């Protein structure tokens with residue numbers, strides 16, 4: 578499925594708590610976010626299904642798809658538009674079979690080895706990271722830098738976003754490396770004004 582990867586928001590429960598999850602996402606979409614991923618490592622499946630349904634309702638008519646992080650059952654049960662999984666989050670083919678052809682399926686990639694092993698026919702996009710070290714994800718891989726990112730993008734059979742420590746000031750380098758756009762947590766969710774924070778990613782282009 579075609580997906581606009583210009584500015585990809587990944588939510589964080591603590592950072593979104595200030596304004597509220599739905600309010601933060603709606604503001605960020607007003608600011609130009611084109612994809613939203615619901616990521617919550619501690620919520621139960623039922624809590625996450627409820628959050629996903631509330632976000633789907635809030636995003637209705639915006640054209641912005643809702644992706645669920647990690648949890649295939651939550652993505653299917655909530656009626657989300659897709660799923661994002663990492664290298665250890667389960668089988669891509671099984672996820673595609675459960676989601677159906679019309680859903681969006683993304684995969685995290687850190688190395689060329691992983692790129693060679695993936696099946697592009699089952700996937701819609703890739704997430705390359707981290708570009709920089711970030712305190713948002715404690716167990717992240719070794720930072721790629723922009724040179725490492727460019728090298729992965731050049732070998733990628735699929736469109737990709739870059740993630741990890743990215744701020745508005747990095748947009749040009751992200752695009753110059755060949756990624757479709759940045760995927761961002763703290764620079765938007767942790768900002769006092771998520772709408773303005775999202776908009777800033779387009780003003781630097």
Ligand SMILES: Cc1ncc(COP(=O)(O)OP(=O)(O)O)c(N)n1
Pocket residue numbers: 585587614616646647661662663664666683684685703704705706714738740760
């Ligand atoms: C867009 C995007 N890219 C990469 C990731 C990281 O996924 P993963 O490696 O599975 O790590 P967790 O997010 O599950 O901690 C992502 N979530 N989104």
Ligand SMILES: Cc1nc(C(=O)O)sc1CCOP(=O)(O)O
Pocket residue numbers: 587685705706707708710711712713714717718740741742743760761762763764
């Ligand atoms: C969710 C996630 N995945 C990463 C990866 O490298 O795969 S880095 C990351 C967190 C990115 O948060 P921030 O924008 O606040 O740096």
Ligand SMILES: [Mg+2]
Pocket residue numbers: 646647661662663666
């Ligand atoms: Mg994961």
